[in-house]
Structure formats: structure tokens, C-alpha cells
Amino acid sequence: DQQVKQNSPSLSVQEGRISILNCDYTNSMFDYFLWYKKYPAEGPTFLISISSIKDKNEDGRFTVFLNKSAKHLSLHIVPSQPGDSAVYFCAAKTGANNLFFGTGTRLTVIP
Amino acid sequence: ETGVTQTPRHLVMGMTNKKSLKCEQHLGHNAMYWYKQSAKKPLELMFVYSLEERVENNSVPSRFSPECPNSSHLFLHLHTLQPEDSALYLCASSPVIGNTEAFFGQGTRLTVV
Numbered sequence: 001d002q003q004v005k006q007n008s009p010s011l012s013v014q015e016g017r018i019s020i021l022n023c024d025y026t027n028s029m030f031d032y033f034l035w036y037k038k039y040p041a042e043g044p045t046f047l048i049s050i051s052s053i054k055d056k057n058e059d060g061r062f063t064v065f066l067n068k069s070a071k072h073l074s075l076h077i078v079p080s081q082p083g084d085s086a087v088y089f090c091a092a093k094t095g096a097n098n099l100f101f102g103t104g105t106r107l108t109v110i111p
Numbered sequence: 112e113t114g115v116t117q118t119p120r121h122l123v124m125g126m127t128n129k130k131s132l133k134c135e136q137h138l139g140h141n142a143m144y145w146y147k148q149s150a151k152k153p154l155e156l157m158f159v160y161s162l163e164e165r166v167e168n169n170s171v172p173s174r175f176s177p178e179c180p181n182s183s184h185l186f187l188h189l190h191t192l193q194p195e196d197s198a199l200y201l202c203a204s205s206p207v208i209g210n211t212e213a214f215f216g217q218g219t220r221l222t223v224v
Contacts, residue, residue, distance in 0.1 A: 002153060034212070043115065043201055043215030044154075089154070098144075098167070098209065101154040 003027045004092050006102035014110050019077040021105050023090030026071065030092040034099070035064060035075045038087045047088070048075070080109045114138045117202050117216035124192065125224055132187040132219045134202030142208040143185040145177060146201040148218075154201065160185060161208040192223045 005024045013019045021035075031052040036044035050057040050064045050073075057064050063076045073092075077084055090102040115136045124130050136143065145157040159167035160179040174196075176188040185202055199220050203213040 004153065036215075041120075041217065043117075043203075043217045045215065046212045049212070093209070095209070098156050098159060099154075099213065103151060103153045 001026075002102075003030075003100045004090055004102040006090055006105050008105050009103070010106040010108070012108045012110060013080045015082055016079045019075075019080045019084065019107055019109065021075040021077075021088050021090075021107065023073040023075075023102055024071060025073065025092050025100075027092070027094070027100075028068075028071065029094045030100075031095065032093050033064070033066060033073050034091045034093075035062075036089040036091060036101075038089065038104070044089055077107075080107075082109045082111050085109050114214045115202060115204055115216035117200075117219050119219060120217065121220045121222075123222045123224060124189065126192060126194070128192075129188070129190040131189065132200055132202075132221075134185040134187075134216055136183055136185075136202075136204040136214070136216075138204060138206075138214060140204035140206050140214070141182055142205045143179060143182070144203040144205075144213065145185065145187055146203060146215075148199040148201060150198075158187075159208065166208060189221075192221075194223050197222045 034049040035047045037047045038044040065074045087104040089104045091099040118133045143160045146154045148154045157171045158177045163179045178186040199218045201218045202216040205213045
């Protein structure tokens, strides 16, 4: 049973607008959440993370929001750029244990 | 040099073949991982090594055999695979086991025919 779910396999956004990628999880013991970005023919690269003691973490154009009561995580990219087109994976972990990944959302930013 | 390097990038093998995937990291990390990504499925953790010792084996069939001769190198030996084993195999490393930010290689796209 998948503990981390990304229900939207794809998302298209106009350049300059906001991209919102969503992620839901089932395990209330998760205490750390991450977003990875993957370009074709490359491995995933770490993008941004958030601890369960926070509800928001911002890094430049990227902001991650955490709603623990809803077990929901989202990644906002503002403004979106064509170079942001990639597959975005949500991941979560408990303590020193290993990461559980979602299936990914393919973002296409249209110039 | 990239941080985590995997070879080969693509591999086609028959079900009776024996092949090996190689992963090398130049980051000085102590933990290394093998993940499998099948189509439309999340990345699945296969094996975890910490300081060359296997610390986790997530119910992976014995036709997959990992080897970690030192903290910079990780192999995945393959034999008598099935077509359903066709997937992208990703290697990752992190400074210590369980560290949040794993660094991934580019992956090996494996096709079993």
C-alpha cells in the first residue's frame, strides 16, 4: 500500500504563473518531507524539504507547505519557468528510516 | 565528475544472463542505496548499505545480489531475471544512513527479454 501519493501524473502551467504540485500521505509518523526533481536521463535531485514541526519552508521561487491534519504536502513554484519542466517526486520519512516516494508529477511549463 | 555515477546507462539482458550494475560515488558518503523504479510506480528501496555493511534488504528476490566492496562503490549483480524486473535502477548515497538528502545517480535502464 502506497504511503505517499501523488494523484496528478501531470500538470501544465504557463510561464510566469504559479505551479502547485500536491502530495498526500497516510503515515502520521512521517516527520520529514522532501521534494525531488528529475529531468529525463538524469537521477532525481533534491529540491526542498520541510520538517513536521513547520508548516512552510521557502527557498527562492520554491515553497513547500505542510498540512499535518490533512496529511497533505504541496510545492509551489512562483514564477514558473520553462527550465522547471521535469518530474517532481514527493518523499517522506520517519526518524532515521528510509524515504518513501510518490509516483511523481510531470510538470510542463509552457513558454 | 558527477557525484554519483552509474554504469551502464542502458542494459538489455536475456533471462539466463548474468550481469552487474555499478555505482560509484565521489562524495565521501558512508551510506549507499539501490532503488527500483518501475513504470507508474514509486521508487522502491531495495538495499541499504552503511559503511559497507548491508543494513536493509526490502524483501528483494535473491536473483538480485548487492555487493559493497568499499564505501565508494556499490554493485548489483543480476542473474536469471524475469521480464517484470525491467525497470530503472537508481543508486543513491547520503552522508550517513537515514540522512534526508540522498544524492542519486542517473540510473540504469534495464530491459529483460
